[in-house]
Amino acid sequence: MESNRNNAPQSAHAATAGGAEPNYINAHKGIWSWMTTVDHKRLGLMYLVGVLSFFAVGGIFALLVRTQLLGPIFKGASGKQEWLFSGDTYNKLFTLHGAVMVFLVIIPSIPASLGNFFLPLMLGAKDVAFPKLNLMSFYVYILGGAFLLFSIATGAIDTGWTFYTPYSTTTSASVISAVTGVFILGFSSILTGVNFIVTIHKMRAPGLTWTRLPLFVWAQYATSLIQVLATPVLAITLMLLAIEKTMGVGIFDPKLGGDPVLFQHFFWFYSHPAVYIMILPAFGVISEIITVNSRKQIFGYKAIAMSSVAIAVIGFLVWGHHMFTSGQSELASAVFSFLTFAVAVPTAIKVFSWVATMYGGSIRLNSAMWYGLAFLFLFTIGGLTGLFLGTLSVDIHLHDTYFVVAHFHYVMMGGTMTAFVGALHHWWPKMTGRMLNEFWGKISCFFVFTGFNLTFFSQFLLGTKGMPRRYATYLPEFQTWHQLSTLGSYLLGLGFFITLCYMIQSLISGAKAPRNPWGARSLEWETDSPPIEHNFHVQPVVKHGPYEFPEIDHSMSTGGGH
């Protein structure tokens, strides 16, 4: 293993010397070649464009929500006055923000875009196991998105992204088209999951054993397991919801003899594991970014890999912590509370391992690493506040307040989206063949980090003071914190806008990217930037782990074990 560590990249180099083979972008021309492509790299790129577009849409909804909360303008002691939007419009805005961000952005974000692009490359494969299925997943995703947009156009939904019954089955809003959209999106998610699991099992390059897989691959594996096993439960839930709404069946409606808490069980049986669909790929990204930019063998490889799987498994058994106040039995609540605490253990193992990886490393503070460090701060806060909410007695006080809103935004936005943007900075050179502007990358990261904390830390404080979520107005004593939060959201938006600008600039006039700008060791860096159509000139043979950095190994030899 040690002696052969440099062989693979050199042999790949030798093969390129012959002539410039076209890359995956210019190998075929015309819009039709993109629409019918089965190349995982092109599909990854198409997903990326889709996800980022919907991210902009969801972001605009978020800014509108925050702008509404700048007001209202208070009048006298008696009452408040509406500002900007009516209560109904506000309900639709936060519902659309949630539904778009969850189903169209965060769930497909890292797996469908970067996972599609990099999984086969990291495995040394020519493509995913089922390329045509992959193309189909993409169109299914677009179709599901179209249904959600149709629902917005025909009056929008005001149920919250959770579609709780019996409100969702009795409201006049266009719930049917929205849940049909989510149902269809679920298919896309399942098919992608199946594709990835088979790819990881069957398509690994010679020598690429399970313990030599990059941790991004392990994270994708755990994610795919959840996608395949949890998503169908959401599908059947939404189907029952649609049938209940159209035929007045009454499985969920207490007025007709049904049980509304059953819907919550159904819904969260998917939607809590879905939280791990959202965060696990981010963990994988962070394992790559932190390790490559610390130039040191990762601390606790197996612990990190196994903790991903542990999170996936335990994550299936914690859904009841969403129902502590819904009339669930005390015993069930106590068990769910315990299991919720249990899932914090593998999560903490990861965070400690990343910090230990940096210790004694040779840290390169590029913009990807800035985002990686931002992730560590934000995700740790998000994770620990989850324990507050997993504690029965505390949750009674904090349930359905801004504390919950702040908690899951720290995890989903501060965690997943920060990691996603960090991953874009890390892999952008490989995907596009161009470098990003490092200076502006750090500026935008600064705005994102500051803006994010201003937006959501103030919401923790609002929550502990008793500000309930999903209200268009509030009492005067909350106004200062709300306005700070809104100010933060504008900074956050500005940060992402800067990112968009220098990404476009990079595509037009960015410096040409070398094959391996960060000196990483995993397979995707051994092919050209951007990669050729079939990924590798010759079938790579793996002779070392993904994080064996030669030059730092020597200086660390006195450091011991890892």
Added chain:
Amino acid sequence: MTQPSSSHASSAGHHHPKYLAHHFESMAQQNASGKLGMWLFLGQEVLFFSGLFLAYVLARIIYPETFLAAHELLDWKLGALNTIFLLTSSLTMALAVRGAQVNSKPQMFYNILATLLLGGAFMVVKYIEYSHKFHDGLLPGHFFDATKAMHNGQLANIPGAPAIFFAIYFVMTGTHGLHVLIGMGLMLWLLVRIKRGDFNSENHVYLENVGLYWHIVDLIWIFLFPLLYLVR
């Protein structure tokens, strides 16, 4: 009909049988991938139906007397007939896969045809059952019509929530019937491909996967039949 499998030689990039996709190294890899993919898909099928089974269990716990009384309105003889149809069709499906393994085109073709016809027979019986229910007003939710049911000589009074029972009956058997229809569509396509000579002992993972799918459809019915028709 084509050259024998040569999974070792093909790793050098030569020797590709025409049905080996470009991104696989060998038929062994391609077949194993296809089958693993199908098993994962079946896993999600099980979880998809598990939601319905959970709804069934909960409704039955809340309304045991409804389930006992309302199930009398289902014809267990027709249900049993359908069970026989599906079980036999699983046998013919397995024989078709065997036909592929021994390179027998007629054995594949006629067994798939038999499976298709048995699936069709299942749907015909289901159609007869459904039209009775429609005629008697035994329908889900607010389409449930107690007076019409009484008028047609059915049980005068079902306690609890009969509308929920028939909702669960129609959703479960309807979702299952949809799976049967999809399976029949896949089998039509199989017949075309068998005629075309697409399958042989080395390359029949597609046929085998349809078989796996068909068996799970059968298996789900094995649970649906006693749960809905044989309540005690």
